[in-house]
Amino acid sequence: MMKSKSNTELLKAFETDGYVALPQFFSGEELKELLSNVDRFIGEVVPQLPPEQVFYEDKNNAGTLKQIQHMGDYDLWFRELFTRSRFREVAEVLLDGPVVPKNMQYFNKPPGVGQPTPPHQDGYYFMLDPCKAVTMWFALEDVDEENGCIRYLPGSHRKGMREHSRTKTLGFSQGIVGYPTALERESETPLPAKPGDLLIHDAMTIHRADENRSTTRSRRALGFIYYSEMAREDTQAHAAYQRQLANEMKSQGKI
Ligand SMILES: O=C(O)CCC(=O)C(=O)O
Numbered sequence: 696m697m698k699s700k701s702n703t704e705l706l707k708a709f710e711t712d713g714y715v716a717l718p719q720f721f722s723g724e725e726l727k728e729l730l731s732n733v734d735r736f737i738g739e740v741v742p743q744l745p746p747e748q749v750f751y752e753d754k755n756n757a758g759t760l761k762q763i764q765h766m767g768d769y770d771l772w773f774r775e776l777f778t779r780s781r782f783r784e785v786a787e788v789l790l791d792g793p794v795v796p797k798n799m800q801y802f803n804k805p806p807g808v809g810q811p812t813p814p815h816q817d818g819y820y821f822m823l824d825p826c827k828a829v830t831m832w833f834a835l836e837d838v839d840e841e842n843g844c845i846r847y848l849p850g851s852h853r854k855g856m857r858e859h860s861r862t863k864t865l866g867f868s869q870g871i872v873g874y875p876t877a878l879e880r881e882s883e884t885p886l887p888a889k890p891g892d893l894l895i896h897d898a899m900t901i902h903r904a905d906e907n908r909s910t911t912r913s914r915r916a917l918g919f920i921y922y923s924e925m926a927r928e929d930t931q932a933h934a935a936y937q938r939q940l941a942n943e944m945k946s947q948g949k950i
Pocket of ligand 1: 832903916
């Protein structure tokens with residue numbers, strides 16, 4: 696299934712660090728097809744989506760598209776990629792059993808305006824018990840320190856949930872309070888990526904990304920979120936929070 700790591704090696708690295716990288720998870724024709732479907736989705740499907748599923752740095756400028764939510768709910772090609780694919784198989788290996796495909800996203804940091812991703816643990820947003828879930832982050836282009844690569848804090852998934860508080864960042868409404876200390880910053884690992892590379896992190900792993908400092912390069916990726924079937928979601932609290940956020944974003948004119 697995997698190109699460079701056996702399932703045992705993959706699981707060991709994931710359990711030790713809280714994340715793992717699978718270089719060239721997709722390549723060649725398979726990658727080309729995926730990239731052309733991303734372009735198709737943005738050109739044809741995005742204009743039909745409800746406003747709470749699409750975020751722009753500036754909603755009056757389509758060139759500043761920064762995030763799309765629940766792509767699999769709106770397009771058959773992406774639904775298949777999310778629910779019947781090697782992505783799902785890897786999630787089942789890492790979560791050691793059946794999974795629930797939860798949300799497939801698009802993340803961009805447009806040149807010149809792409810904001811930092813606040814430090815966070817995905818589990819804080821997910822509201823799961825037990826907090827058993829993975830997020831996959833698939834690079835659609837070259838990503839490095841200049842355009843805002845993902846930065847993980849190795850081992851942070853074993854140290855509990857940190858205190859979060861509200862941010863002003865559209866799409867990332869919660870960030871870890873007081874992070875990073877100087878020591879945490881030194882301990883972070885930046886993960887540059889090539890198109891087709893896959894990063895995977897545990898829902899408890901602390902991660903963040905800098906702003907896009909390039910004025911010419913975007914920073915595009917897909918996100919795949921899978922919950923373990925064993926994880927129970929606080930659905931009422933989750934839905935109430937999503938409603939509150941959507942209302943806030945609308946009243947602030949952000950969506
Ligand atoms: O693309 C990014 O900058 C952040 C993505 C992220 O935080 C996630 O997928 O959990």
